[in-house]
Amino acid sequence: MTDLRIAAVGDIHLGEDVRGQYRKNLDGIEERADILMVAGDLTRHGTLEEGRVVADELRGLPIPVVAVLGNHDYHSDLQHEIAEELRRAGVIVLDDDGVVIECGGIRLGVVGGKGFGGGFAGKCASEFGEPETKNFVRHTRMIAEAWQQALKDIDADRRVVLSHYAPIKETLEGEPLEIYPFLGSYLLAEAVDTAGADLILHGHAHKGTEKGMTSGGIRVRNVALPVLGRAYAVYCLACD
Amino acid sequence: MEAPQYVAARVQAALAEDVRTHELGIRVDVRGDQLFLRGEVSGAEQRERLAQVAREAAPDLQVHNEIHVVEIERPGESEHLD
Numbered sequence: 019m020t021d022l023r024i025a026a027v028g029d030i031h032l033g034e035d036v037r038g039q040y041r042k043n044l045d046g047i048e049e050r051a052d053i054l055m056v057a058g059d060l061t062r063h064g065t066l067e068e069g070r071v072v073a074d075e076l077r078g079l080p081i082p083v084v085a086v087l088g089n090h091d092y093h094s095d096l097q098h099e100i101a102e103e104l105r106r107a108g109v110i111v112l113d114d115d116g117v118v119i120e121c122g123g124i125r126l127g128v129v130g131g132k133g134f135g136g137g138f139a140g141k142c143a144s145e146f147g148e149p150e151t152k153n154f155v156r157h158t159r160m161i162a163e164a165w166q167q168a169l170k171d172i173d174a175d176r177r178v179v180l181s182h183y184a185p186i187k188e189t190l191e192g193e194p195l196e197i198y199p200f201l202g203s204y205l206l207a208e209a210v211d212t213a214g215a216d217l218i219l220h221g222h223a224h225k226g227t228e229k230g231m232t233s234g235g236i237r238v239r240n241v242a243l244p245v246l247g248r249a250y251a252v253y254c255l256a257c258d
Numbered sequence: 259m260e261a262p263q264y265v266a267a268r269v270q271a272a273l274a275e276d277v278r279t280h281e282l283g284i285r286v287d288v289r290g291d292q293l294f295l296r297g298e299v300s301g302a303e304q305r306e307r308l309a310q311v312a313r314e315a316a317p318d319l320q321v322h323n324e325i326h327v328v329e330i331e332r333p334g335e336s337e338h339l340d
Contacts (some may be wrong), residue, residue, distance in 0.1 A: 023336060052335070244298050248334055249333050
């Protein structure tokens with residue numbers, strides 16, 4: 019039995035003043051992991067300058083790097099430009115789509131994107147009332163539908179979902195209850211439970227908890243850097 | 259006199275929205291003429307910027323910067339998901 023070793027971190031929030039510092043933590047990562055996944059909020063303000071710092075920190079790693087953007091990376095309306103900078107540095111950037119990567123003889127499917135909020139079953143917003151509210155919830159629903167379709171379309175041995183926003187509330191424990199609707203949505207988990215996956219990774223909730231599970235039994239890990247307290251976590255998926 | 263809860267909310271919004279900080283997870287408490295900042299950031303410069311923005315948003319209060327700078331540790335042991 020071979021293990022697929024997935025290194026994961028989110029919310030690294032890099033800027034010019036910390037250039038070069040995060041990269042030092044990635045030295046030797048190829049000995050610990052087969053792939054690195056970065057769960058959004060790569061920058062602080064979503065500027066192109068910060069995007070270039072992130073691209074330089076992740077450039078030329080000896081293992082594949084897959085990333086999604088987070089809400090901070092959208093702040094300056096330069097999300098497409100930041101994604102392009104990252105792609106030029108060799109990073110695979112997911113935007114509500116999927117990719118299959120050959121990792122040590124295993125076909126690993128990764129599906130994901132930023133995700134969005136809305137809240138959790140029984141205590142969530144719905145597509146009702148003002149257009150602003152409907153648009154908010156519709157945005158999340160369309161993302162969830164895209165992920166579900168991408169998961170169904172992918173032909174892979176193992177499937178991982180990479181998000182910025184949280185799909186369950188268990189990994190938010192530690193955050194104030196009042197802000198849960200801004201931290202994630204159960205629609206994301208429902209979509210993944212329907213299509214199936216082996217693991218969901220997310221960030222965004224700095225005060226949350228690392229480990230949780232969807233209603234369907236899929237493991238969820240909150241890999242926000244302040245939650246981990248370490249440069250990245252490594253999760254091993256058993257592969258026959 | 260502005261209620262302390264509104265002052266704290268205004269400072270918290272400034273920390274999130276000011277271009278120098280954009281920090282969302284900082285707790286702000288006001289007691290009398292004292293303002294307390296708590297939370298975790300990744301660098302000392304960001305901690306100082308947060309205190310500066312808070313001072314500007316509430317110039318009549320004494321700002322106590324209790325924000326903790328988190329040191330990133332080396333990756334620890336892996337978790338096996340079987």
